[in-house]
Amino acid sequence: MSLPRRALVAAGAVTAALALAACGSGATGASAELAPAKGSTAPNGAVVNLTADQKRVTTPKVDAVAALVPEEIRKRGTLTVVDAIGTTPPLDFYANDDRTIIGVEPDVASLIGDVLGLKVEFNPVSWENIFVGLDSGKYDVGISNITVTEARKEKYDFATYRLDVLGFEARKGSGLKVAGAKDLAGRSVGVASGTNQEKLLISWSEENVRNGLKPIDIKYFQGTEFYLALSSGRIDAYVGPNPSLSFHAVQTGETEVVGTYSGGGADVLGKIAATTRKDNGLVKALNGALNEVIGNGTYAQVLKRWGLDNEAVPTSEVNPPGLPKPKP
Known part of the structure; x- marks a missing residue:
């Protein structure tokens, strides 16, 4: 079973490159060919499920954390998540049905939705449109390997969930x-x-x-x-x-x-975070949900199934020190 057509480009002896979008300011690309017949092997040896039937790790709703969600989102019942177009295994990429987005980022987003009692709605867009959509309020949160930077903190709030x-x-x-x-x-x-x-x-x-x-x-x-x-x-x-x-x-x-x-350079430990428009009231709920799944072990299960055990954080932080601004 190989990756879907839109995520696969063969190129001579070496398969096509993985997209490198998220931790910087956006690039595009295609995912690598996955050799095993029934799945791919992650760096930690785990066999990766490439089908649309993901059997994602789930966790119960936590009323005290769900109460932190802004009223407008609670009434709507959905959490609109924006991510880069799915061609970046194991972060986010298309399953073998060419439609379903899978990877560690959708799994983390789904856990957040579980805790908050919200249905997660995925919206794959180009890298720059993640921030356009957040700025306009079209999307609630970006979960797409986004690095915390000091420049971004002027416009966005962050709840960390992985090392960069x-x-x-x-x-x-x-x-x-x-x-x-x-x-x-x-x-x-x-x-x-x-x-x-x-x-x-x-x-x-x-x-x-x-x-x-x-x-x-x-x-x-x-x-x-x-x-x-x-x-x-x-x-x-x-x-x-x-x-x-x-x-x-x-x-x-x-x-x-x-x-x-x-990813933060020599002086800062780079961190990946759920990203939302500054002061929109959502970051405390995101932070609370992430700390809930870190504490109950489901977060560790998600990272393990994608081979990212070594990028786990012990706790989710709100707006920690980010990549410094460039010196004038």
């Missing part, structure tokens, strides 16, 4: 190990423009030059073509959200993650 970890993927056996800027000096590294990972690469390149080392040769990719560049040796590595890269590496067996780094 970036990964560096290279061909297996390349010998490359990435722990910091100097490891990429003089290397050709791919990235999606307008993302947090692009900001990291630029700052690392500048750091290398200040230290008398070669700059990083940054190559930009907005779609699936970067894996061809990686397989052919035109780039030494690609940087993006670690969940996607780790998942892809397991499927192909031809690449590996050769380093990870906080």
Whole structure:
């Protein structure tokens, strides 16, 4: 059983790239081909259910937390969740029916809906339209691997639910190990423009030059073509959200993650959060729901089924320190 047509693009010996949208400012792409006949294997060895019949982890409604939901949403009975178009395993992608969005993000959203007693309505859009929809009030909450940043905190409230970890993927056996800027000096590294990972690469390149080392040769990719560049040796590595890269590496067996780094940079532990329009009254309910599922163990079950155990947070925080604003 392979991924659906809209989420799959074959490209020579290497399958098409995973989309890298969420933790930065948006990129597009397609998911990797999943080799096993009846499912895919996550990095932790779990077999991933690719069907529309997800048998999602569920949890009971908690009246005290549900009471925190703004009256308008309670009366409506639905929680409108916006996420990036579903092509990013294991974050969000289409099941083999080409319609049902599955992944860790829909699972987390569903748990929140359970606790709040609300039916979750998924609305897949392009990355930039997540924020357009939140700004206009069209959607209640964005659950799409969105990183907390200081700039975004001026317009949005956040309730955290996962660590933001970036990964560096290279061909297996390349010998490359990435722990910091100097490891990429003089290397050709791919990235999606307008993302947090692009900001990291630029700052690392500048750091290398200040230290008398070669700059990083940054190559930009907005779609699936970067894996061809990686397989052919035109780039030494690609940087993006670690969940996607780790998942892809397991499927192909031809690449590996050769380093990870906080999506918040050296000074801030990057965190992924449910995102809602600032001061609309919803963030306390989201925070309460997340802490409920963290406490009752259903949150851990969701992360485990998608191979993201190592990105769990011990508690949900409201508006923690985020990725700093760029220096003038």
